[in-house]
Amino acid sequence: MAQDDNGGTEITPAASSAVDRRPGDPGTAVIVQDAAENPGFPPHRARITDKDPRKQRRAERTVYTLFYVSIVGSIWAVAAYIAFPIESGNIADVRVSTLAIGIGMALALLAIGFGAVHWAKALMADKEGIDIRHPVRGSDETRDRAVEIFKEADTESGFGRRTLIRNSLIGALVAFPLPAIVLFRGLGPMNEDPVKLLSHTMWKRGTRLTRDPSGTPIKASDVTIGSVFHVIPEGLNDKEDALDQKAKAAVLLMRLDPKDLHPRPSRKDWAYDGIVAYSKICTHVGCPVALYEQQTHHLLCPCHQSQFDITHEARVIFGPASRPLPQLPITVDADGYLVAQSDFHEPVGPSFWERH
Amino acid sequence: MRETTHKIARRRKTGRRHPFATVALIAIGLGLTGGAYAAFNATGSTADAAASSQSDIDAGKKLFQANCASCHGLEAQGTSEAPSLIGVGAAAVDFQVGTGRMPMAMQGPQAQEKPSQFTQDQIDQLAAYVASLAPGPGIPDSKYTDGDGDAAKGAELFRVNCAMCHNVAGAGGALTEGKYAPPLHGVSPTHVYEAMVTGPQNMPVFNDKNISPEGKRDIITYLRFIQQNPSPGGFELGALGPVAEGLFIWIFGLGSIVALTVWITAKSN
Numbered sequence: 001m002a003q004d005d006n007g008g009t010e011i012t013p014a015a016s017s018a019v020d021r022r023p024g025d026p027g028t029a030v031i032v033q034d035a036a037e038n039p040g041f042p043p044h045r046a047r048i049t050d051k052d053p054r055k056q057r058r059a060e061r062t063v064y065t066l067f068y069v070s071i072v073g074s075i076w077a078v079a080a081y082i083a084f085p086i087e088s089g090n091i092a093d094v095r096v097s098t099l100a101i102g103i104g105m106a107l108a109l110l111a112i113g114f115g116a117v118h119w120a121k122a123l124m125a126d127k128e129g130i131d132i133r134h135p136v137r138g139s140d141e142t143r144d145r146a147v148e149i150f151k152e153a154d155t156e157s158g159f160g161r162r163t164l165i166r167n168s169l170i171g172a173l174v175a176f177p178l179p180a181i182v183l184f185r186g187l188g189p190m191n192e193d194p195v196k197l198l199s200h201t202m203w204k205r206g207t208r209l210t211r212d213p214s215g216t217p218i219k220a221s222d223v224t225i226g227s228v229f230h231v232i233p234e235g236l237n238d239k240e241d242a243l244d245q246k247a248k249a250a251v252l253l254m255r256l257d258p259k260d261l262h263p264r265p266s267r268k269d270w271a272y273d274g275i276v277a278y279s280k281i282c283t284h285v286g287c288p289v290a291l292y293e294q295q296t297h298h299l300l301c302p303c304h305q306s307q308f309d310i311t312h313e314a315r316v317i318f319g320p321a322s323r324p325l326p327q328l329p330i331t332v333d334a335d336g337y338l339v340a341q342s343d344f345h346e347p348v349g350p351s352f353w354e355r356h
Numbered sequence: 357m358r359e360t361t362h363k364i365a366r367r368r369k370t371g372r373r374h375p376f377a378t379v380a381l382i383a384i385g386l387g388l389t390g391g392a393y394a395a396f397n398a399t400g401s402t403a404d405a406a407a408s409s410q411s412d413i414d415a416g417k418k419l420f421q422a423n424c425a426s427c428h429g430l431e432a433q434g435t436s437e438a439p440s441l442i443g444v445g446a447a448a449v450d451f452q453v454g455t456g457r458m459p460m461a462m463q464g465p466q467a468q469e470k471p472s473q474f475t476q477d478q479i480d481q482l483a484a485y486v487a488s489l490a491p492g493p494g495i496p497d498s499k500y501t502d503g504d505g506d507a508a509k510g511a512e513l514f515r516v517n518c519a520m521c522h523n524v525a526g527a528g529g530a531l532t533e534g535k536y537a538p539p540l541h542g543v544s545p546t547h548v549y550e551a552m553v554t555g556p557q558n559m560p561v562f563n564d565k566n567i568s569p570e571g572k573r574d575i576i577t578y579l580r581f582i583q584q585n586p587s588p589g590g591f592e593l594g595a596l597g598p599v600a601e602g603l604f605i606w607i608f609g610l611g612s613i614v615a616l617t618v619w620i621t622a623k624s625n
Contacts, residue, residue: 048625091588099590121624211566212516222565226555229566230516254560290520293531293558300532302520307532318532 041128049122059122066115070108077104195354199347201233201249203328208234209253209277209338212246217337218253223275226294229253231277233340248348250280251328252290253338256297260311267313270329272338277328278314281349282306284321299325322351409484416485419478423459432489437463444554445492446483451550453479455543457557465534466557493553500573501545503580510574510581513567518575521559525595526579531558541583545576 049056080100086093138146154160189197208217212230215237223229231251239245258274270276278299282289287303292310298317299308306319314325326348329341347355421430427438434440441448452458453474457467474482487494515524521537523529528539535558540548549572555561567575593600 045623047623091585094588095586095590117620121620126624213512219565222563224561224563226561227563227566228560288520291531291537292560293535294555294560295558296532298532302529305532 044128047122047126050126056123059118063115063119063123066111066118070111070115073104073107073109073111075104077101077108080104195352198248198349198352199355201343201348202236202239202245203233203249203251203340203343205340205342206333207340208333209251209330209340210234210236212250213237219336220272220275220332220338221336223253223255223338225255225257225274227255228290228292228294230280230290247286248281250288251277252280252292252299253277254292254294254297254310256310260297262312264313267327267329269331270327270341272331275330275338276310277330277338277340278308278310278325279328279344279348281325282321283316283323283325283348284319284350286349289325412481412484413488414485415478416481416483416488419474419482420485423473424482427460432486441486441489443490443492444486446487446495447493447550448554448556449483449486450479450495451547451554451556453482455547466536469538493550496546496549496553496569496572500569501549501576502573503545503577505570505573505577507574507577507581509571510576510578513571514575514578517562517567523595523597525582525592527595540579543579545580548576548579 049059077100080097080103084093084097084100086097159166188194209229209231210217210233212232215232215234217234218229218231229252231253232246233249233251236242236245236249253275254277255273255275258271261271261274261276263270280288280290282301282303284301284304284306287301289299289301289306289308291300291302292298293300297310299310299314301307301319301321304320306321307317308314308321308325309317313327316322316324326344326346328344330338331341333339420428420432424432424441427435428441429435429438432441434442452467454472454476456470456472459473460467461470472479483495486492514522514526518526521529521531522540523537526540528537530536537559551559552562552567552572552575553564562572564572587595593604
């Protein structure tokens with residue numbers, strides 16, 4: 001209200017000529033002379049607090065009571081902090097303390113807000129006024145002066161004349177973001193090809209399949225039909241970048257009745273007596289796929305409901321994943337432990353630039 | 357007197373050289389070896405077949421034929437409607453019948469939990485009968501279901517093996533085509549253990565070689581811990597995660613903002 005263009009004087013609703021058009025301004029192309037006349041505002045309706053002094057006093061009481069309630073809330077919050085200590089570390093105590101302090105602080109803030117709004121609505125002056133919006137376009141005089149200022153600045157600074165200074169400044173600004181680019185590049189793998197890193201995992205010929213998280217090796221005889229084992233490669237827990245490696249190498253191991261499996265001829269020896277191992281990383285966006293239904297042999301990804309059919313090489317039967325889960329070829333070693341025959345034959349997980 | 361001892365000695369001698377002595381010795385030897393092997397095997401397995409008497413098995417067979425045989429077959433051999441129960445063990449019966457999943461009220465995506473139709477004695481008899489058909493996982497020892505293991509270790513095992521279906525807070529979750537992993541709150545520790553060992557319906561089996569009995573005890577301890585300790589974050593909203601929380605803030609958060617806006621802009625009376 002302080003920056004009203006009409007200097008604070010209230011203007012009554014007037015005819016549509018309130019915005020004075022400049023001569024020659026085409027205005028709107030359609031002339032709406034036959035439109036209904038602007039009915040203006042409805043008649044002013046006095047508030048009950050303006051008509052009834054008792055109601056006014058009551059509203060006043062409500063407002064200051066709310067502000068007092070806010071004070072009580074603030075004091076309550078301080079008292080609650082002292083009264084409900086969380087030194088025991090017990091979760092129940094933490095909860096009680098948070099609740100009590102929260103109620104106090106919420107009361108303190110909400111009561112101020114409700115009080116202020118109620119004050120404004122019920123007690124502050126209730127007059128209707130119109131502030132006419134001024135045109136957005138500046139006057140021709142202002143516009144000419146602005147152009148003049150730019151020109152003056154150019155002459156005074158010599159920006160257009162001293163081209164060496166100007167060009168060196170532009171060069172400096174271009175060079176300025178270069179450190180950021182170099183530094184961000186440093187976040188990625190430096191000495192290795194990222195495509196190669198994404199295409200290979202820790203698995204190699206003879207790596208034992210071990211239980212997640214203990215890292216103990218798994219015998220083929222441990223895996224009964226209907227079992228599911230969450231598998232990490234042997235030695236993963238000793239790696240410095242164990243989590244990075246796990247994100248690529250996590251495997252789900254299942255045993256089905258061998259006659260339920262329908263592998264293509266080239267993958268016939270990738271399973272061991274009905275035991276199959278598939279990458280746990282979804283080919284859609286890389287969530288861990290581990291919701292295995294042992295009767296339907298379907299594997300469900302919880303993020304976007306992709307479903308994979310384990311009986312048919314984990315082909316996609318529903319959802320947004322575009323590729324089957326990569327299969328890890330496995331066999332058993334001389335001691336009866338399950339080992340990988342090789343790494344995955346294709347990159348695991350979602351697509352990346354070089355793999356669509 | 358002298359003559360009597362002599363007679364006994366002679367009889368012994370002839371006994372040892374009797375033509376059937378070799379046969380008898382071999383029979384005794386085989387019997388002892390087999391017996392010892394059987395005894396060793398019985399102690400090795402968790403199935404407590406010895407604890408259930410023949411009368412329990414007979415009573416269980418009658419209950420089975422009256423309540424289960426129409427789907428599972430008179431000899432529990434399975435039909436086109438239901439799988440064979442030979443070798444599922446006492447644990448499967450105690451879980452399925454004890455949680456009311458069996459007998460099924462109707463065919464559906466999966467058997468629903470409901471109040472059990474049988475007393476624990478009847479369930480034990482049924483379990484004894486099914487366990488007598490073929491060896492299978494038995495009722496777990498109470499030392500593994502007391503819930504006094506390592507909750508932190510159990511939480512790690514639960515996160516790796518169970519949380520993807522049952523939710524990290526054990527609140528359950530949806531599977532495909534109407535199937536679901538049920539919530540684990542209020543499920544008895546024995547039933548939790550039995551479910552891990554037997555893999556009911558679409559749940560995979562977690563045998564003792566995958567998660568050791570001590571590990572299962574830790575998982576049960578973790579489940580007990582999260583049931584007994586309140587959530588530090590206040591209302592759990594079913595611990596279902598973003599869906600429940602998003603819906604709550606959508607309805608109540610946006611709703612109260614709309615209500616406040618209407619109140620602030622409405623004309624005062």
